[in-house]
Amino acid sequence: MSNRQPHAPVVTASERIYATIRQRIMRCEFAPGAKLDAAEIAREYEVSKTPVRDAMQRLAADGLVIILPRSGYRVAPITFQAVHEILDMRAAIGPHAARQAARYATPEDVAELRRIVREYAEPLDIGAMQQVARRFHVAIARCSRNARMVALSESLFDELERLLRFAIDFTVKAGEHSDEHTALVDAIEKGDGERAAAIEAEHIRRSREFVIERLITLGYLTQGEVGFNAPGRGGDQ
Known part of the structure; x- marks a missing residue:
């Protein structure tokens, strides 16, 4: 029988950004209505804009982010x-x-x-x-x-x-x-x-x-x- 340990699941850049930004929104580090700059987030996490865009799509599906056509993203307001x-x-x-x-x-x-x-x-x-x-x-x-x-x-x-x-x-x-x-x-x-x-x-x-x-x-x-x-x-x- 093999003694090899199972590999830990690989966390992608998109998943890491999604989880972190979601937590920051929940804790109101990103306030309701605040603008989110994809380029700035990409620089902060040292990634391209693609995983940031993927993370924002997931956050939008959660109802936490609003996608602004051709102008970025905004934290969803509390209504x-x-x-x-x-x-x-x-x-x-x-x-x-x-x-x-x-x-x-x-x-x-x-x-x-x-x-x-x-x-x-x-x-x-x-x-x-x-x-x-x-x-x-x-x-x-x-x-x-x-x-x-x-x-x-x-x-x-x-x-x-x-x-x-x-x-x-x-x-x-x-x-x-x-x-x-x-x-x-x-x-x-x-x-x-x-x-x-x-x-x-x-x-x-x-x-x-x-x-x-x-x-x-x-x-x-x-x-x-x-x-x-x-x-x-x-x-x-």
């Missing part, structure tokens, strides 16, 4: 429609994930959830707190034993990270989130799926209200835009 869609998906899958977690979570899973919740007691900046929230909710999705739900949860929190880093400081709600998450873990540990789903639904509802209020306060949204795009209104077709 109310995007915010609404992200939070709507959270409201759709979060309670179901919590309900399934109550059904399938092991004692080890519960212990891990409690460990993550304890991190809210530590001094956290907005980036660190968002990572704690991400780990907590993705861990609940993993407890559901549904791989697709895990992948979707990870994708939604990727998009939420950009929004929260850009405009919203959730650190003021750290204590409230800790209490809600503790109650959620209690329900999961008891196997009470309906209670877990109800707690998660209320948590998401409160978070949604806070996000929209903050975006209005900061001037990124208007009451008219929110009213037009609200569920059941003309913008929610």
Whole structure:
């Protein structure tokens, strides 16, 4: 039998640029609406423009970059429609994930959830707190034993990270989130799926209200835009 080790997968220049630029967009190092210069990016990564163009095509498919005909690229803005869609998906899958977690979570899973919740007691900046929230909710999705739900949860929190880093400081709600998450873990540990789903639904509802209020306060949204795009209104077709 051969003792040769399998080769590590080769990462192409396009994949490397895609992953790095995507991370910089999510962290708002490239702000929403910022112009991206392909030639400058090519120089930074010491590549030709071809892998940069390929990476930008992938980022455009992700909805993170807008391709400007004959004039380069721009980071996609954060719109109310995007915010609404992200939070709507959270409201759709979060309670179901919590309900399934109550059904399938092991004692080890519960212990891990409690460990993550304890991190809210530590001094956290907005980036660190968002990572704690991400780990907590993705861990609940993993407890559901549904791989697709895990992948979707990870994708939604990727998009939420950009929004929260850009405009919203959730650190003021750290204590409230800790209490809600503790109650959620209690329900999961008891196997009470309906209670877990109800707690998660209320948590998401409160978070949604806070996000929209903050975006209005900061001037990124208007009451008219929110009213037009609200569920059941003309913008929610």
